[in-house]
Amino acid sequence: MPETASSNILETSMDYSAIPKSKDLKMESFKKEMNEKLEKSKGHRHNLNILADTLYAEIHSRILHDPDQGQREIPSETENQIRNYLKNANDKNIDDCILWLILISAVEKFVPASSENTTPTQKDSSDMDNPNFRIIRIILDIVPHLSFESLQPANEIRGWGEESVMKRCKANHSYGRNKKTTPFHAAVEDERTQIVAHMLNRGDSLLSTTGGGWDLQDFIKILQRPKPDRLSSLSTLSLAAINNNRLETVEMLLRYNPDIAISPTDSTFENSLKEGKDGIVDAFFEYKELQKEFITAKNVLLALEHLSENTPKQGDPPESYMKVVCALISHAPTKEELNDEVVKEIIQLNLRRVWESRDKNIELEISEFLHIAVQCQNAEFVKMFMDEYPESVLQQIDNRYALWHNNFSAPEQPRSMEDLQSEANRNIREMLVTKIIKGNPDLGMQQLLEIFRDSEVEELCFDLSRFNSKKYLVSDFVRSLISHQDNPDLLSYEHTLKYAEFPNLDAKDDEKEIFGDDVHYEHAEVFLILDWLRNDKKVREIIELTVPDRLVNPHNEVKIPNYVKFFQVQILNWRFLDLSITVLPDQETKERIKELHLYASGKRAAISHWTSENGILTLPNVSAELIIQF
Incomplete structure (x- = not known):
């Protein structure tokens, strides 16, 4: 851990050593004028607020009308006079309590140049030229740690190398202790990013100069402290994170040191999950150490719970809550954050976008996801x-x-x-x-x-291979099967069949046709069955189709491919001599076929066709079995 972290913050300090020493006469004149102003409030000398208000008004006026604003890094002569006066005016009851009140006034009355509510007369060319900002720099040059102190006794900070601001106040200051905040908390709460940056710089500069072994971890604990108000338990970071659309202060605090977010009492991240503050979550996840700290299965489940609670019954989840969950899932470093409980919740809420946002390089225990x-x-x-x-x-x-x-x-x-x-x-x-x-x-x-033992399934295949086609006509059986209207639901099939296998259509001797006969009858038993499966039984796929067709007068070659296409057949074993591959209707059908059985009569033309570029080569996924049939 580095000794300081100021390199991450915008430099806003002033170099008083770079200016020439003021002439004694001018300084004496300045002191005289300031003392005269204080004399006018003599009756209220013991009231902190009135005394501080008088000083603040005079200082602000002088800086506002300063003819020489100076450079941004080098204060003007007027600013140097104010600094010297405040630093050496203990005899006028100007102690750290008064400086604290001037500081808090400057913080509360600071209007940034970018504010939409400012008028042209209020806007300055730069926040660093703003009179209130220059007052803040003057006071913090005198007491750098005053930003983090409060006039509340319970907010005493030890370790600065000196007593707390309460003990540094004059005994006769009896009023004006009703400010239940610190200048730092006030700047954070009002989103005064430029002021916050300067306060962090000044506090950080003390790490190497403060006695008592005070280090960065001590400073971080101070930055983590809640606002000193009994009605509020919000940490500094929580105050900065109230507005999800204004992230500059949150980003600045985390940029100074991400450890600011890591505290048992800090609920900033948890509240961001609850309220769907995706911008805050994204700001956290800019840092690996915060990803490791906050991306847990517990937080993922918490974010999913809040998403579910804020999703209307009829509608989509709010986009901000969706982004929060996606941020958690997309940055999840290991499979531990995507355990079964998380996966189940994502599935129950139907958050596919969330699931797809995960890091695909993380190896998950995928076996249970489908279950x-x-x-x-x-x-x-x-x-x-x-x-x-x-x-x-x-x-x-x-x-x-x-x-x-x-x-x-x-x-x-x-x-x-x-x-x-x-x-x-x-x-x-x-x-x-x-x-x-x-x-x-x-x-x-x-x-x-x-x-399928514990599941009710319909018939998984259509199998007529055991039908005794030597004794009985296949065509008679087919007509009987498809015309059976008494019990139409007697046979039910799954939409996808493992296979459909037909009997040998050439087995009955007295029905065999002979080469050379004048054949006029067209056989269609297989087509009738396939139509019945498609239209009546709603079968949509047949993985393997086996048809031992007749060698003479088989089914119509032109019609066969239509069934192959419709049923998305992958394994085709249709005994059709010299089947032409060009009859397959389209490339999709050809790519689907993985196994093809071809039956050759011995004609060289058929074999030449199969081995040509228009043959088996057009079936990219096929393994062909060639059967020579004589």
């Missing part, structure tokens, strides 16, 4: 987590898949019928079931049944 999203019944987060962490669909937490949480709110506690019939529940179920079926091509039916 939490399903538990919270947040379909938007379920989709997001499935897309970002697809492997979590098949991961078990406490021996339960994510789908289990869509049916149970807790162990041995099934969800209510109202929950199960909600739109969110139905959407989540649809997404999970589809993802599970599509997620891993190596996942067998037995494993799927294990995953």
